[in-house]
Amino acid sequence: MIKIINVTKKYGNFTAxxxxxLTIKKGEIFGFLGPNGAGKTTTIKMMTGLTTITSGDIIINxxxxxxxxxxxKKQIALIPDKPYIFEKLKGIEYLKFVSNIYNVPREKFIQLxxxxxxxxxxxxxxxxxxxxxxxxxxQKLLIISSLIHEPEVFILDEPMVGLDPxxxxxxxxxxxxxxxxxxxxxMSTHSLxxxxxVCTSMGIIDKGSLLIKxxxxxxxxxxxSKKIEEIFFKLTEEKKQ
Amino acid sequence: xKDFFDLFYFNFLIFKNKITSVDKNSIIxxxxxxxxxxxxxxxxxxxxxxxxxxxYSVIIIGPLLVNKLLNGFxxxxxxxxxxxxxxxSISVLYFSRENEFLFSSPIKLETIFIFxxxxxxxxxxxxxxxxxxxxxxxxxxxxxxxxLQYLFIILTHLPFCIINSSIGVVITIILVNxxxxxxxxxxxxxILGIFAAFVIIYFRMLQPEKLTASGFDEMGQFIKALNAPxxxxxxxxxxVNIIKEITTKGVVLGSVxxxxxxxxxxxxFLLTVVFLKNIYFISYxxxxxxxxxxxxxxxxxxxKQYFFVAQLIKDxxxxxxxxxxxxxxxxxxxxxxxxxxxxxxxxxxLYNLKQLIYFLNIFFVGLILSAVGARLILPSVSAEGRSFWxxxxxxxxxKKYLFYKLIIYGFFIFLVGLLIAVISTKIxxxxxxxxLLTLFTILIITIVLSFIGVGLSGYFVDFNIKNYExxxxxxxxxxxxxxxxxxxxxxxxxxxxxxxxYYISQIVKTKVFEIKNYVINFIFIFLFSILxxxxxLLAGIKRLEKIEV
Numbered sequence: 001m002i003k004i005i006n007v008t009k010k011y012g013n014f015t016a017x018x019x020x021x022l023t024i025k026k027g028e029i030f031g032f033l034g035p036n037g038a039g040k041t042t043t044i045k046m047m048t049g050l051t052t053i054t055s056g057d058i059i060i061n062x063x064x065x066x067x068x069x070x071x072x073k074k075q076i077a078l079i080p081d082k083p084y085i086f087e088k089l090k091g092i093e094y095l096k097f098v099s100n101i102y103n104v105p106r107e108k109f110i111q112l113x114x115x116x117x118x119x120x121x122x123x124x125x126x127x128x129x130x131x132x133x134x135x136x137x138x139q140k141l142l143i144i145s146s147l148i149h150e151p152e153v154f155i156l157d158e159p160m161v162g163l164d165p166x167x168x169x170x171x172x173x174x175x176x177x178x179x180x181x182x183x184x185x186x187m188s189t190h191s192l193x194x195x196x197x198v199c200t201s202m203g204i205i206d207k208g209s210l211l212i213k214x215x216x217x218x219x220x221x222x223x224x225s226k227k228i229e230e231i232f233f234k235l236t237e238e239k240k241q
Numbered sequence: 242x243k244d245f246f247d248l249f250y251f252n253f254l255i256f257k258n259k260i261t262s263v264d265k266n267s268i269i270x271x272x273x274x275x276x277x278x279x280x281x282x283x284x285x286x287x288x289x290x291x292x293x294x295x296x297y298s299v300i301i302i303g304p305l306l307v308n309k310l311l312n313g314f315x316x317x318x319x320x321x322x323x324x325x326x327x328x329x330s331i332s333v334l335y336f337s338r339e340n341e342f343l344f345s346s347p348i349k350l351e352t353i354f355i356f357x358x359x360x361x362x363x364x365x366x367x368x369x370x371x372x373x374x375x376x377x378x379x380x381x382x383x384x385x386x387x388x389l390q391y392l393f394i395i396l397t398h399l400p401f402c403i404i405n406s407s408i409g410v411v412i413t414i415i416l417v418n419x420x421x422x423x424x425x426x427x428x429x430x431x432i433l434g435i436f437a438a439f440v441i442i443y444f445r446m447l448q449p450e451k452l453t454a455s456g457f458d459e460m461g462q463f464i465k466a467l468n469a470p471x472x473x474x475x476x477x478x479x480x481v482n483i484i485k486e487i488t489t490k491g492v493v494l495g496s497v498x499x500x501x502x503x504x505x506x507x508x509x510f511l512l513t514v515v516f517l518k519n520i521y522f523i524s525y526x527x528x529x530x531x532x533x534x535x536x537x538x539x540x541x542x543x544x545k546q547y548f549f550v551a552q553l554i555k556d557x558x559x560x561x562x563x564x565x566x567x568x569x570x571x572x573x574x575x576x577x578x579x580x581x582x583x584x585x586x587x588x589x590x591l592y593n594l595k596q597l598i599y600f601l602n603i604f605f606v607g608l609i610l611s612a613v614g615a616r617l618i619l620p621s622v623s624a625e626g627r628s629f630w631x632x633x634x635x636x637x638x639x640k641k642y643l644f645y646k647l648i649i650y651g652f653f654i655f656l657v658g659l660l661i662a663v664i665s666t667k668i669x670x671x672x673x674x675x676x677l678l679t680l681f682t683i684l685i686i687t688i689v690l691s692f693i694g695v696g697l698s699g700y701f702v703d704f705n706i707k708n709y710e711x712x713x714x715x716x717x718x719x720x721x722x723x724x725x726x727x728x729x730x731x732x733x734x735x736x737x738x739x740x741x742x743y744y745i746s747q748i749v750k751t752k753v754f755e756i757k758n759y760v761i762n763f764i765f766i767f768l769f770s771i772l773x774x775x776x777x778l779l780a781g782i783k784r785l786e787k788i789e790v
Contacts, residue, residue, distance in 0.1 A: 048634040051789040073636040084627035088562040089555065096543050100551035101635045109543045117539065126539055129562075131423065132531030 001026050002047075002153060002184060007056030009042050009208075016042040018208040020056070024186060024201065029179050031195035031216075032188040033228075034205040035236055040188040041081060043205070044157050047186070048078040060153055074102070077146035081157040081188075083138035091126035091133070091141050095148060102149035109148060116144040119174075120167055135162035143171060154178070156187045160194060172198050192228045202228070204235055211235045244348045248356045270715045282375045290379035297383055307380075308481060314376065315477035317440055318369050319405050324433040326365035326409025327416070331426035333360050334410075334521065335417065335528045354517045358510065361410060366402035373398065389492045393499055397483050400506030404476045407513040414517065414524050422528040427564040434568030438575040445579045479505075548637055552645050559624075565709075569616045577661060580609055584668050599671040600740045603679055606661050607686050607729035610654050615721050618650045618694030620709040622702045622785070629704055630790040639785045643695050643778065651691030658683040674743060682732060685770055690725050692774035697721050699781025702788060728773045735762045735769075 004022040008015065017039040024030045034040045045051040047058055049069060058065045065072045085094055092113075099109045117123050120140045125133065133141070139162045146154065154175075160168050175185055175198050189195060195202050195216065203213040212219060212235055216228070223231045263271075296306045334340075334357060343353050374395075381391055416425045483502055487495030546554070560566050587598065622643075625632070632642055662679050671679075701717035712718060739759045746754035 045789060050630055050633050052787055070636045070638055073634060076634070078630070078634040080630055082627070084630060086555065086559070086625075086628045088559045092539055092541075093555075093558065097551055097555050098631070098635075099543065100546045101548060101631070101637055103545065106543055106545055109545075110541050113541060113543075114539075123537075123539060125533075127537075128533060129531060132421070132529070 001061060002030075002186060003057075003059040004043070004047070005057045005059070007043070007046060007058060008054045009039075009046055009051070010054045015208050017046070017205075020205070020208075020210055022203060022210065022213060024184055026061075026184055027179050027182045028201050029175055029185040029199045030187065031199035031202040032186065032205065033190075033192070033195060033202060033232055034188075037207075038205045039208040040205060041157055044078070044080075044155055044186075044188055047155055048076060049073060050078075050080075075152040077149065077151035077154050079139075079142050079146055079154070079156040079159050081161070083135065083142050083162075085130045085133075085138055085141060087131035088129065090129055091122065091137075094130060094141060095126070095145050098145040099148055104149050108150075112148045112150070113144070116147050119170055120144055136164060136167070139163055140167060147174070152183060154183065154185045154187075156185070158189055159187060160189070160191060192232060196228050204232060206236050244352045245356060248343075248348070248352070252360070265716075269719065270711070273714055273719065282371075285372065286375040286379050288379075289376045290382060293380050293383040304485075308485060311380075311481045311484065312478065314373075315401070315480055316475075318373055319401075319475075319477040320436065321433065322365050322369050322402060322405035323409040323412065324429055324436065325368070326361050326406040327413045327429040328426050328433065329361045329364035330410050330413035331417075331422050331429075333357050333364070334413065334517075335422040335525065350518050351514055354514045354521070358406065358410060358513060358517075362402055362406045365406050365409065370398055370402065384488050386488055390487050390495070393487050393492055393496065394484055397480060397487075397499060397502065400503045401476060401480045403506040403510050407509045408476075410513050411516055414520050417524040417528055418520075421531050431564035431567050435571045438568075438571045442575045442578055445582060548641060549645050549648075552642075553649065556649070569709075573613050573616060573657070576609060576612060577657065580605065581661065581664050581668070584665055587668075597740075597744070599665065599669045599675055599679070600737075602665050602669070603682050603736070604729060604733045606658060606665070606679075606683060607733070608726070609661065610658050610683075610686055610690055611722060611725035611729065613654050613657055614650075614690045614694040614725065615713055615718055617653065618646070618691060619698050619701075619717055619721050620706075620712050621646050621650065621695070622698040622781075623704060623706050623712060624709070625704070627704050627790070629702075633790050639699075639782055643699060643782060643785070646695045646698070647691050647778075650694065651688060654691060655684065655687040658687050672747075675740070678736065678739070682736060685732065685766065686729060689728055689770050689773050693721065693725050693728070693777045696774075696777025696779070696781035697724070699785045700777065702785065704790065724773065724777065728769065731769050732766055735766050738762060 002022070002024040004020050007017060007020045009017040020039075020043060022030075032040050032043070042051065046053045047065075049065060049072075053066065060072055060075055063072045063075070086097075089097065095113055096109070099113075104112075117126055120143065122137070122140050122144060125137050126141070130138065130141070139159070143159070159171065163171065172194075175187075179185060179200070187194075187199070199216055201213070201215045202219060204211045212231070214222070219231060220226060220228070223234070225231050225234075292310070293307060296310070297303045344350075377394060381394070386394075413425065420428075479498075479502055483495065483498045486498050489495075584602070622629075632639070659680075662676075662683050666676050666679075697717060697720060701712065701720070703712065706712060739756075739762055742752075742758075743754050746752040
């Protein structure tokens, strides 16, 4: 379970995230929507330790990132919006390096790396240097590296960018499978279709403040709309006015 | 033509914006470069004035020696311009963000290529010309030539640069047809660095201090060692011939080969434009082509390793694969070689003072180690680049991460210090006590310098940096050098008291030297060491914890 309690992030006088409160239950696939500059990536950065929290708390499965950061980070996997990877390593070397950092046992590495390399059609490039990869290849490598250490919570920032249609489908299926196993997925995206397709709950953020949150079906019912697109534009336009 | 000037104006605007929006760091960097220039250019000028003056005092063969010397120099410059223009061509022709815009615009390809070659020429030629000019000022002062000759000689540098830069551009286009552009650039920068280090070491080994008026034999040996190929079609041979013609026959007669040389340069320039027009786009399509691995079997062998081991394996692979890091090692080896050579060639009259010199040696070893630290440790955290997000989001504490850096780099610079200490002991043969004190000091200095380096590496971290030299010549480098030198000076002062009493006891036998009398000195050494280690490290950890990736 993810709990974001009264979280605020300030850069000088500018408030990027303002008193954010969210609770995402175990096994949920949460879609985090918002226009550019709304505070989505900043929230993800705070959730994964990439930036400090000005005030408030983020707790995953009862562990507070501020109090026990190492224990907290053992449970999560991040897939950032820009896939920066050590480019002088080969794909397979990167997978081994990440697995070592996350203490993945030998048998599990062999079993899962082979499984996910095949699932995401990465066998053709994992022997090559990362510097030769396209955006999509790097994204696939990051996804594989995060799946190998079997986190309890996935935090993803625009995970579908650069992926080919087949890999997108594979990833969506994997999300659904993991969700059934109790893995929580927190995903920031601009793709309203993706939220409609895989997410069980969602939230819309704009100018640092959360506009709406709830399960996808509840929000649709409450807004009397079948399309997330309509809800998104209605709320963000209202905020502008 | 209008397009051509528009392109220049567009670049002028970029340049102007860069200058008008400088930050504090850039100003400090500029001042450091300026300070070095004030030291460097007069030194080059006087060194060559001295050499040329002595050469010309040798009857008959003097001018021949000068000719040989200039051939050697301009061969070096020629090679360096070609290498730097390869590095510049990769940036300008393949990675410049303006490429998509320029090549999709209705500007003639010829105009774009001429403009780009000018950019490459400026990027690759300016530094070499800056080094060459003080040499020529010295040469002209010795020859006492008139203003017009002076002007012609300076102008001759332009076709020289055009020819060499054009050669560099053509080589680049050919290479990118076979290798990824990024690799070509890194490899060229590596070769350039190694070449520069080699030139510096080579000149030092020639022992220019022996070039006195009375030492004609050594002078002859010196010139003999400067042999360069003198095939007439080589650009530097023609260049030196023109200089000779202008200085001996005057501007009127000397201008004929000058204009021929200039015309050749223009023809080569235009041929390069034609070459670019025909071949460039083939290579542009291959700029990111990396040879696919022929290994189809994936190596799944995996043994769970501690963070320390996994990180070490990663760093070793990186160092081996990143040619730009090789330069650091070559420069360091060069620095150490020159230092030890200087020690080896110590004038005999100073041998009576060898114990004292050995002690002074500690101070210089400290300076070398701080230079090693600046080059290797200071950029170590920034070198992770934007991939640092992995460490921040993974279950790895930043303290553990910095501790790893501390152990690895500390061990490496201790080895360097130990090597220098052992070799300088072999050369100077001091007593056991001084040797042991040196070992102790080197151990302390390496530990503390590693702490300072790792701490400041975290404190001044910059994940966007592409050229590590920017860190060394900017505020981080200055702070590191200042802090480490201050520490070395403190240790040196605290130990000088011990050494002084030790030597007195060796000379005046009634004085008994007992190390226990200096416990207070050692306590201060330990206190300062702890202080200089902990403060930068804490600052580094704090900054890394706060920094947003």
